Amino acid sequence: MENNQNLSKKELYEINRVAKKNAAETAAKKKRAKSAIIWSVVGLLVVGSVFGLIILANRSSDPGPSPIITTAVSPDDLTVGNKDSKNILIEYSDFQCPACKAYHPLVKQLIKEHGQEFLFVYRHFPLPQHAQAKPAAYASEAAANQGKFWEMHDMIFDKQTDWAEKGNADEIFRKYAEALKLDMTKYDEDISLPAIENKVSDQYKSGVANFVNSTPTFFLNGKKIQPRSYEDFVKLIQEANG
Amino acid sequence: MDRQRLIVIVFIVVSFLGFLDASYLTIEHYQNATLPCVIFKGCEQVTTSAYSKVFGLPLALYGAAYYLFMLIISVFYFDTKNEPAFKILKYVPVTGFLASAYFVYLQLFVIHALCTYCVISAITSTTLFILSFFLTYLGSQVDISGQRT
Numbered sequence: 001m002e003n004n005q006n007l008s009k010k011e012l013y014e015i016n017r018v019a020k021k022n023a024a025e026t027a028a029k030k031k032r033a034k035s036a037i038i039w040s041v042v043g044l045l046v047v048g049s050v051f052g053l054i055i056l057a058n059r060s061s062d063p064g065p066s067p068i069i070t071t072a073v074s075p076d077d078l079t080v081g082n083k084d085s086k087n088i089l090i091e092y093s094d095f096q097c098p099a100c101k102a103y104h105p106l107v108k109q110l111i112k113e114h115g116q117e118f119l120f121v122y123r124h125f126p127l128p129q130h131a132q133a134k135p136a137a138y139a140s141e142a143a144a145n146q147g148k149f150w151e152m153h154d155m156i157f158d159k160q161t162d163w164a165e166k167g168n169a170d171e172i173f174r175k176y177a178e179a180l181k182l183d184m185t186k187y188d189e190d191i192s193l194p195a196i197e198n199k200v201s202d203q204y205k206s207g208v209a210n211f212v213n214s215t216p217t218f219f220l221n222g223k224k225i226q227p228r229s230y231e232d233f234v235k236l237i238q239e240a241n242g
Numbered sequence: 243m244d245r246q247r248l249i250v251i252v253f254i255v256v257s258f259l260g261f262l263d264a265s266y267l268t269i270e271h272y273q274n275a276t277l278p279c280v281i282f283k284g285c286e287q288v289t290t291s292a293y294s295k296v297f298g299l300p301l302a303l304y305g306a307a308y309y310l311f312m313l314i315i316s317v318f319y320f321d322t323k324n325e326p327a328f329k330i331l332k333y334v335p336v337t338g339f340l341a342s343a344y345f346v347y348l349q350l351f352v353i354h355a356l357c358t359y360c361v362i363s364a365i366t367s368t369t370l371f372i373l374s375f376f377l378t379y380l381g382s383q384v385d386i387s388g389q390r391t
Contacts, residue, residue, distance in 0.1 A: 009321040038321050039317070039321070042313070042317050045258065046261070046310070046313070049258075049265070050269075053262065053265050054269055057269045094279055097278075098279070099279055100279070129279075130279070166372050202328045213280060214279055214280040215278060216278065
């Protein structure tokens with residue numbers, strides 16, 4: 001304090017000014033440090049969570065222990081591939097489901113390239129929220145009665161976006177039947193057969209009994225599988241072959 | 243002021259949740275092309291409908307961008323108390339709310355299917371809108387006390 005008294009007013013003013021300046025600088029530094037911490041935390045959280053989500057979305061989802069379903073292929077079943085193979089790949093599918101459409105080319109390629117190694121079974125699982133899924137299933141069964149199920153199946157999937165949201169899907173399917181040169185009198189008779197309706201509903205029920213709750217659901221030798229790519233399919237088939 | 247700080251923190255958290263939700267849907271869109279169709283759930287129907295894309299980009303991506311923007315602005319305001327940032331927090335959430343209201347309408351009355359992720363987004367954007375109300379209310383309180391001192 002004595003020193004202070006010896007100082008001139010100007011010197012006192014200067015000391016105060018420097019002290020204030022230092023205090024302001026420390027405060028500014030603290031503020032900058034705080035901002036740096038806040039933004040680093042936010043940045044890390046955002047980037048980290050995006051990576052986490054990518055991994056989450058991409059994980060080869062573990063099907064977990066799944067009930068072994070009956071693999072018995074009924075004479076009614078629509079099959080393609082090697083009838084003598086011990087490997088049976090069953091798909092529960094819905095013609096109006098975009099994911100089933102997305103899997104369609106994979107399955108087609110698998111049958112083309114590895115068709116000798118398994119028997120492929122297609123079963124109808126028309127989901128209640130898809131208004132045109134049942135009519136599509138009936139149309140494919142009517143084509144099956146004339147031995148052209150797979151041709152119709154391909155056409156319905158390939159052109160899914162043309163009919164999925166339309167009220168006149170029935171007429172569109174009829175045009176596909178014409179394009180496949182089906183006997184149209186027989187097609188028109190068959191399409192409303194109770195036998196076809198029952199078959200589709202029986203297959204749906206068999207799916208429910210096997211805990212199918214989404215489409216497409218694949219079973220390889222009775223075990224639920226969740227392939228995410230063509231390579232996954234090939235790997236699973238080869239593993240089954242041992 | 244403390245209550246305002248609290249609301250801004252909630253704002254940050256909700257924006258982050260909205261961002262997570264919309265990002266997940268966006269990533270799913272680009273990685274899997276399609277979600278599997280689950281019985282009685284309509285997500286795939288909603289996310290593949292004609293309404294799910296605007297200018298060729300999935301709506302979920304716009305949603306993710308909106309939430310990220312709100313997240314950055316709310317953190318920026320939390321950090322700097324910047325006045326224009328405060329205005330954005332007060333007035334922009336109404337657009338998110340209106341957009342969500344329109345999407346819920348589309349899902350219920352046009353597509354006839356509800357997508358869980360979209361419903362979560364509707365909830366977060368509505369929450370942001372409600373929070374923006376509180377900010378407006380508290381903001382004016384602060385202004386008044388500021389004038390008095």
